[in-house]
Amino acid sequence: MTKPHYSWQSAEGNRVDHAIPQMKADGMRAIGTATAADYVLAWNLDASDRWLTRELRVQVESFDWSRSLTLQRHASGAWSSAVSATGSPDLPAANVLEDVPRPAVHGRLAGAPVAEVVVIKPV
Template sequence: MCAITWEVFASRGFETAWPELGEAVLRARGRAVGTDPEPYWVTYELDTADRFVTRRLRVTVESADGSRTLDLLHDGGGAWTANGAPLPDLDGALDCDLGLCPLTNTMPVLRHGLHREPGEREFLMAWVSVPDLAVRPSRQTYTHLRPGHVRFSSGDFTSELEFDEEGFVVDYPQLATRLTGR
């Protein structure tokens, strides 16, 4: 198992993930520290099912306000729950997107090979904001620009992400850049 570490500009912090890629599945655990908007620690575990579809994201945040935990589950048929409560606004979403976490951009890119071949895909994501762990629907578009480069857009935000051959983020301008790994 390898580790990937990013400097996360958006939170004025760092993240390290320990991903394991299998045949169309991704499992990872990670830890992050941020100081913006407040000092906090994040610990997460991510499990995907076939074709990199999110199965579960467990996240814990520790801050001056105490500890918060989120257990986000996808039933494989398009329905989501957060700590057991249904999230009907996310029906049909396949992926989670943990805020300020470059790792979670990997699943949709790998599923459609967008870091290697032409294409554009729009996704509904289960977006988890950090550090409050609120879950909201997020429409996101990924567009292949050239090998290893994908444009990400959501609302008014657009950025050109750089991916390595395995599909992990190397550089995400305005968010994070990789320091070590793979």
């Protein structure tokens, strides 16, 4: 059986994204990629528990640097994160949990409309 597969290009035309969602009655999981001229990004979203984000993993690779981020929402509602980086990208420091509103129930990935389903679907 073929799973739905979605592809789109950024409005600026400098990035191409792909996503494969797995929809269920009480949530979803999805995997995806984004490719640009100087990086490749892969992500994995688990919102399979009553549409609440349980985990969001993102890995970005470039020629001279890489970054990864894992956000996890625990049963208590508390979030934890793991961040790693190599090289010296011209980007802000990766420090995510200081900016997470309390209580937060969803992880969002900018530029990935499939990941926005977890915010829209339960409403």
